[in-house]
Amino acid sequence: MPKRPSSGELSSPSPKKARLNSESLSESASPSANGAAEFNADLYSDLYLDTISRKNLDFDFEKQCSVTLTTVNIYACLVCGRYFSGRGRQTPAYLHALDLNHHVFINLSTKKIYILPDGYEVLNRSVEDIKYVVEPTYTPEDVRRLSASNPAVVDLWGREYIPGFMGINNIKSNDYVNVIVQILSHVTPIRDYFLLSNLTAKPAIIQTFASLIRKLWNKRAFKSHVSPHELIQTITSRSSKRFTLTAQNDPAEFLGWFLNTLHLSLGGHRSKPKTSLIQQTFQGRLRIESQHITPRADASDRLRFEDAEIDSKVVPFIILTLDLPPAPLFQDDAEGNLIPQVSLWSVLQKYNGITAQERANTRVRYRLLHPLPEYVIMHIKRFQRNKFLDETRNQTIVTFGTEGLDLAPLVEPQPVEVGRGREVYDLVGNVTYEGVKVRDDSVEGEQERKMWKVQVLEGEGKWWEMQDLWVERVDRELLAARESYIMVWRRRVE
Numbered sequence: 001m002p003k004r005p006s007s008g009e010l011s012s013p014s015p016k017k018a019r020l021n022s023e024s025l026s027e028s029a030s031p032s033a034n035g036a037a038e039f040n041a042d043l044y045s046d047l048y049l050d051t052i053s054r055k056n057l058d059f060d061f062e063k064q065c066s067v068t069l070t071t072v073n074i075y076a077c078l079v080c081g082r083y084f085s086g087r088g089r090q091t092p093a094y095l096h097a098l099d100l101n102h103h104v105f106i107n108l109s110t111k112k113i114y115i116l117p118d119g120y121e122v123l124n125r126s127v128e129d130i131k132y133v134v135e136p137t138y139t140p141e142d143v144r145r146l147s148a149s150n151p152a153v154v155d156l157w158g159r160e161y162i163p164g165f166m167g168i169n170n171i172k173s174n175d176y177v178n179v180i181v182q183i184l185s186h187v188t189p190i191r192d193y194f195l196l197s198n199l200t201a202k203p204a205i206i207q208t209f210a211s212l213i214r215k216l217w218n219k220r221a222f223k224s225h226v227s228p229h230e231l232i233q234t235i236t237s238r239s240s241k242r243f244t245l246t247a248q249n250d251p252a253e254f255l256g257w258f259l260n261t262l263h264l265s266l267g268g269h270r271s272k273p274k275t276s277l278i279q280q281t282f283q284g285r286l287r288i289e290s291q292h293i294t295p296r297a298d299a300s301d302r303l304r305f306e307d308a309e310i311d312s313k314v315v316p317f318i319i320l321t322l323d324l325p326p327a328p329l330f331q332d333d334a335e336g337n338l339i340p341q342v343s344l345w346s347v348l349q350k351y352n353g354i355t356a357q358e359r360a361n362t363r364v365r366y367r368l369l370h371p372l373p374e375y376v377i378m379h380i381k382r383f384q385r386n387k388f389l390d391e392t393r394n395q396t397i398v399t400f401g402t403e404g405l406d407l408a409p410l411v412e413p414q415p416v417e418v419g420r421g422r423e424v425y426d427l428v429g430n431v432t433y434e435g436v437k438v439r440d441d442s443v444e445g446e447q448e449r450k451m452w453k454v455q456v457l458e459g460e461g462k463w464w465e466m467q468d469l470w471v472e473r474v475d476r477e478l479l480a481a482r483e484s485y486i487m488v489w490r491r492r493v494e
Contacts, residue, residue, distance in 0.1 A: 046124055048103040048115055055156055056081040059134045060169075060215065060227035063108050067092040075105040078113070078130065087116055108134060133222055136214040138195040146217060147188070150458070153219045161224035163217045165458060167469035169227040174245040175468055177232060179454040180255050182466055183429035183488055185213050186456045187375055189281045203265045208234045225469050248450050251431055252319070252379045252486055259318055273316055282318045282377055285369040286351065287412070293361050314369065319377045322347040323357075324394045344400035347380070351410045368410045372423050376407070378487040382433065393435070399480045402427040402457075405489060425489035430455045432482035455479055 058081055063074040065085035075084050075093045079102035084093035087105060097103050097116035104122070106113045111131045113122040152160045164185065168178040184190050194210040195217065208231040215226045232245045238261060243254055259278050268276030273283060289312045324347065327340055349355050353367030382394045407423045408415045415423050432455070435448040453467040455474055465474040 046126075049122070049124060049126060051102070052078045052104055052127070052130070053080070054130065054222055057130065057133070057222060058227070059108070060212075060229055062230045062233045065092055074108050075114075076108055076134075077102045078104040078106055078127075083108075087114055087119065089117075106130060106134065111135065129220060132220055133218070135211065136218040136220070138214070138217075140196065143192050143195055155224045156222045157224075159224045161221075161471075162458070162464075163219040163221075165456070165464045165466070165471060166216050166221070167225040167466060167471050168216075169225060169229075170468035171227070171229060171232070171245045173248045174228060174232055175452045176249045176251040176254055176450075177228060177235070177243070177245075178468060179431045179452045179466075179486075180251055180258060181209075181212060181216075181228060181231070182454045182456060183431060183486070185216050186429055187281065187488065188490075189277060189374070191217070193277055204234045205231075205238050205261060206265050209262070250383070251452055255377070255379075255486065256319060279316075279318075281375050282373050283316050284371075284373045284376070285314055286317055287312060287314050287353070287367045287369055289353075289365040289367075291363045293358075293363055319379050320351070322378055322380045322398075323350060324380065324382065324396045324398070327394050327396055339395050339397055341397045341399055344398050344405070347398065348407075348410060353410075353412065367412050368407065370411050370413055370415065372407060372411060372491065374491050375428075376425060376489045376491075378489070380484055380487070382483065382485060393433075395483060397481065398484050400427070400484075400487075402463075402476050402479060404492075424492040426457075426492055427479075427487060428457045428490045429486075429488040430479055430482075430484055431486035433485045434483070452485075453482070 057076070057078065059076065061083070062071070064071050064083060065074060066082050068085055070085050073085055075087055076082070077084065077093070077096060080100070082096070084096050084105070085091060087093050087107075093105055094117050097105070103115050103118075104113065105116055106127075111134050113127055113131070114120065115122060146164065150162055150164060152162050154160055168181060170178060191213060194213040197210070199206050199210050212226060212228055212231050215221065229245075232243075235258070236244045239257065243249055243257070259282065263276045263278040264270070266276040266278065268279060273285075274280050289310050291310045322344075325340075325342055350357070351366045351368045353365055356363045356365050358364075380398055383391055384394075385391050403426045405425045405427070407425060411423055432453050434451040434453060436451055438447055438449045451467065453465055455463050455465045458464055461476065463474050463476050463479065465472055
């Protein structure tokens, strides 16, 4: 074991001393320009590596110094896991190494590992797993294997998990973000793009979302869950605190904002269609026909309605909103407390071009237009506010099958007329709502706490249900027994 050089010898290392060179392993120390003997840093590259504690490491937090709060040039201590800025003299990282004898640090941007206060880089292969966990990378072959087979793996605590089906930490009230991240990470074009693309030149929201997606699919993770802290900090800033981790929000509202923000951040145009991956995956078109209705009384004082001309326009859509029938105000003794049910196909008739909706003095009809997008997002509208600003919820259960939803009857022109045949879709993700009554010290005495869960498809017919850190299998027959809120359907390739 070579003798470790004194601090005097390391006080002002030359570039050759500061960086390890694998070719110099067999070389002896050479004289420096001033005649002092240089040390071979490779001979000391394994010093202090035994002090690394992988169980203390968590790279999901915002890259911010725990002392100065700066976000520039951040290093993580590989002994205790805390973040510090800089590695030069008098920097927080340098002082931390001196004060606590924690000597191994990784630059969170370059993923280079250094020994402080000495300042030389470590190239030992035993730390490659740490570099990978900081920012997992994937090849096209890796992504192909994720789609083909995805066996369970084990984290540092011996807990099994399946890459892509990891829990996401609910820091306080960010479960509405968690379910959207989970469901988007299983939209294949979105997942593949964020796993494979070099996004270093993209805005922060793209980089932090990509980082979270890559960690969700990491089969070499140190722990079986991830934290969305860094992404939510970016979302909070980008949305001007409209969406935060401390206040509950509507996942459908967040999804609309998030997809639009991703679209613009990827270089998409505000008005031109299909100008980003987001629109290419989710955007479709529908025709809206509106007709103004004017009530008038005839000579016999009978009420009549005059129909104006029909105004027709074609608009793009990303999310289809589905309206539930009003819940019955009263139930007879035989019905008891039964929750009403309606089929998904029934509420989809809103888009058949025939069913009209009355809004104030206007009659409106909707019709889906060919071609439909590869993925169709549906939002089942459950919440509305009354004139007293109280929020009411429609508890009607929407029944559906998970496979073989044929949307062709709702499309114009009919797919057979353009040589497409059927427009068959299969469910890949389902966000559900669950209300839990909790007591507090308010005047009302009892409030309903919103809880969001998501079910996602694995392979052929296997379903997982996730609520924050909780992950378990669920029978697909039970999916329609929940209050579905957001659905994502994928077009079947035939």
